[in-house]
Amino acid sequence: MKVTVIGCGYLGATHAASMAELGYDVLGVEIDSGKRESLASGKVPFYEPGLEDLLATHVASGKLRFTDSFEEAGAFGEIHFVCVGTPQRHDGLGADVRYVDAAVESLAPHLGEGALVVGKSTVPVGTAERLAARIAELAPGVDAELAWNPEFLREGFAVEDTLRPDRLVFGVASDRSEKVLRDFYAPILATETPVVVTDFATAELVKVSANAFLATKISFINAVAEVCEAAGGDVVDLADAIGHDDRIGRKFLNAGIGFGGGCLPKDIRAFLSRAGELGVEDTMSFLRQVDDINLRQRSRVVQIATTMLGGSVARSRIAVWGAAFKPESDDVRDSPALSIAGQLHLRGALVSVYDPKANDTARAMFPTLDYAESALLAARDADLLLHLTEWPEFRLVDLGVLGETVRNKLVIDGRNKLDAQAWRDAGWTVRGLGRP
Template sequence: MALKITVIGTGYLGATHAAAMAELGFEVLGLDVVPEKIEMLQRGQVPMYEPGLEELLGKHVAGIEGSSGRLRFTTDFAEVAAFGDVHFLCVNTPQKHGEYACDMSYVESALASLAPHLTGPALVVGKSTVPVGSADRLAAYLAAHAPAGDDAELAWNPEFLREGFAVKDTLHPDRIVVGVRSERAEKLLREVYATPVSEGSPFVVTDFPTAELVKTSANSFLATKISFINAMAEVCEAADGDVAKLAEAIGYDDRIGKKFLRAGIGFGGGCLPKDIRAFMARAGELGADQALTFLREIDSINMRQRGQMVELTRQALGGGPFLGKRVAVLGATFKPDSDDVRDSPALNVAGQVHLQGAQVTVYDPKGMENARRLFPTLGYADSALEAVRGADVVLHLTEWREFRELDPGTLGEAVTARVILDGRNALDPQAWRKAGWTYRAMGRPTA
């Protein structure tokens, strides 16, 4: 009999996972405790921008003309328990207010709501990023509170989605990691992921703690790589070197690789910053805090980049106060191909410059609505051209393709001064300088 799958939590991770499971041929029931979100998904609409996700939902949501009908949504835990063989937990694990640790309340609440309804054999699979040791505790809770007892099993299967590529990463993952305690759990997960495994995705079977550590250690490594090249940009700035050429040269070493070696204003978003902080906090609880003290420096290099961009802007405006100056900001999201502005370096810089007296106008292809909600006092424009009109300096802070394809000549006619600061080292300095602009980026020669 074909497996039936449920997905608990239909935010960014859950909505993508539910649609992808339906695409892989499973009957899927998604659950959320926010009725508005469920109503939206039932119409085949997503509450966030993610390339390809809305189309995938439209292909499978029941009630949409021409869809497979394999995907439905509910707010009822009893319905989910009765329907599914495998239940994926995809709820949020944000940073706790006022501390580094991870807030597990959503995961715990989801499990507490599901467990009493599990009367027969079931596999609950955690996908959320959690502190190591959580799965052990949650497995014990599940066995104690589910009527099925030990037949209600837990497994841990971390997600490795990149925003902007979430659909591809779910359907064609670069690896599948499962933390399991029984052959039955492994067999069920092999069945769930049979298609990507047959296409060559590696399937790594581990214990609980290792599965929990994979995601946080991967994110810590990426954060380290980004902060490393940003630290090199600081040195290049002091020594008159060129960090872009430096990155190119060391990137040819296949032990290092080219990816994530573009210096700029650093990382943000809802994952990397909170994950490395939660990792440090958990290591401290385990008595292994010495092992991760380097992550504190990684975090501090990253946050320092934002302040340096503000100072670079001040220098570009003559070194005095920002009062009365007009600053255009291209980019509001923490990365391109997303509408996510959580802990966005671009918005943080825009906000700091604005607080110091400048008139700031922001444009972003997809993040305007979210940015407005978070920073209502900034100015917003409907296009890059409108944003730069009358600007004394232009800041390029999110590397959208649209910004790389801008015509420096056309933009130059709209600004007061042709000065551009490339906070992502993503524009072509020659093209901008040729059009009469002063181009400046961290760790790059001025001419």
């Protein structure tokens, strides 16, 4: 079976390389010439562990190549995966689906007989039904169909999540579409991966519901963390205790500076926006509080920093460890760490940022900040150190050397991942979120 992947950003490049790994001949369609040329040379224009090796292997083998031609894609593929982005709209909270629409409308006139177009992008519910009708208009007489197969990738684990997913969801309108998807994913289904077969609307809602639930869980523990601070409790011990309840679980109960990235923030806003369009906004209104609590964590860290520095951060040297929204990524979209660094800078602090992988992407977004080439260089003469992205190297730093590097031994652990007792034994004042 020949496969095309429409849109070769984070999702598409991962899917294309992974499908080549499964043995398929894959053609990636990417209209951005710089990105396309990079991928065609075996280079990934972002950081994702394991992906570049996979990409380079299959570009070299000829199993994977790239084009900007939808006509070529239509002639080549039997199954076409739409993986373009759906960013937040500039004029509201909703998802911008123009790129999805454009991809389908560019591909549809070139579809071959019996082709299956498979949406993987995260879209507002109702999009698939509309696109299915559009394909029927633009590709009459070729019996092409649409299915929806949402992705559930975690940045830092995207290749693993693609090749060994914890579930597959097929939103289909016919038995034939289901069969094509089952045949296509046969190598993965052979490992007893669970499959949920459902309709378009449910498949679309699965992804945004999953992200909304995870975001709610994070904001819940961050709200509890503030209560712990007021009452003298320890949110880490609390999360450990409630996490033993298998109805709750320990994952995503890590109090800190909150969530970011290109999915959770914009997906919960888009979900709320679409609920409003459907007339059920009040039912989902709690997502506004989830979003508000998440954004509040950033201002809380700025307030704590201000207090620790005597009421003002102006002219203070502040070291920020971390810029990516999470470790094993260079993604700084809606990054809490970079947002905090930016707020401190605007208040007059001299901010030096270091991230093992995201310095370049952070510099492109916040060029006015200073960027260091190591954790120790960022901390030179610092009045305050902020640990904001939990890269493993930050937990392995030599505290003796670090103590001689900074001006004041003050640290805010925005992820509650440092060994607070070890730092205190080394003479540091340590402030966590939701901890004594």
